[in-house]
Amino acid sequence: MIEIKIKTKKRNELIDITNQIKKIVSKTKTITGICVIYTPHTTAGIIINENADPNVETDLINALEKIVPKINYLHAEGNSDAHLKSTIVGKEKTLIIENKQLVLGTWDGIYFFEFDGPRERKIIVKIIKEK
Amino acid sequence: MIEIKIKTKKRNELIDITNQIKKIVSKTKTITGICVIYTPHTTAGIIINENADPNVETDLINALEKIVPKINYLHAEGNSDAHLKSTIVGKEKTLIIENKQLVLGTWDGIYFFEFDGPRERKIIVKIIKEK
């Protein structure tokens, strides 16, 4: 199990962690297996989406903001929107490792999704080796 | 593979299953590995979110209810909203086990999410041991 630490700078922010995850796969000398990525926070997520055009990131942030319904939230910390977004996009993802590499599409990037920043955050990576 | 049975009491309900999953991890004497949690129902989900303030649960239930659009649903059982919610939050989650324990954040709880209760429901847990 390996821990990554990051600092977010905005309330809502997408941080590309693809290279950090690739380095972990490489360092552990995994030939084939799976890689579980988990963030132990309840107001953040882990997603896989396009990392070519930064506009996709902005669109995702803005669209999720609009999806949150304007209702009377009870949770006193005022971040119920962040808990909801985390529940919608999820905070764990399982990826495949083959030929010593993460299996990702041409445009796939792995992102930490901050919904209640700025904060110091952790991402935990666990690799299960087949060989 | 271990099966948990629960009874839900409301149409929409979050049931904290964290301790039941922790007990399974403990009983199987897993040191490190992963834990897949799956519910074999199409109108329910498995999520990980805050289990400190019960208001977070109420906010999640109410917000998801509002997200379901009011369109003309075709499915005759009248529970298309429940199928949609299940698809949005997901019904399988993969967690990491390290040092004989589930890796969870301070506020993380594992929940069964009922969207079409009350019903008798099942949750299936599979542990892949690394050692």
Place this chain on the structure above:
Amino acid sequence: MIEIKIKTKKRNELIDITNQIKKIVSKTKTITGICVIYTPHTTAGIIINENADPNVETDLINALEKIVPKINYLHAEGNSDAHLKSTIVGKEKTLIIENKQLVLGTWDGIYFFEFDGPRERKIIVKIIKEK
């Protein structure tokens, strides 16, 4: 790792891939383990939901279409809605294999979810055998 190729015919479409995944589990002679299903595209998803009544599929497609907010999207390809839907439903799922079979509920089907078709698409399947 095994690759499935499919052709989608519409912009938004659900394609049942349950039997193809079951065949892979069978061919690999897995007794128990897990099965990771991943699609390497940023405008598609993998979901598990009811495959009994085709109306559930239509309802899911129509409801997700309505959930996408009408905001000013920046991404010039005009498919920001598809990236958003992919992020909401997810593009990887982990299933349990027990007694030589995928663990699925009575009504569970595994689907490829196209959000920006028609296109040629890939699905990647990785099985981690316990035995």
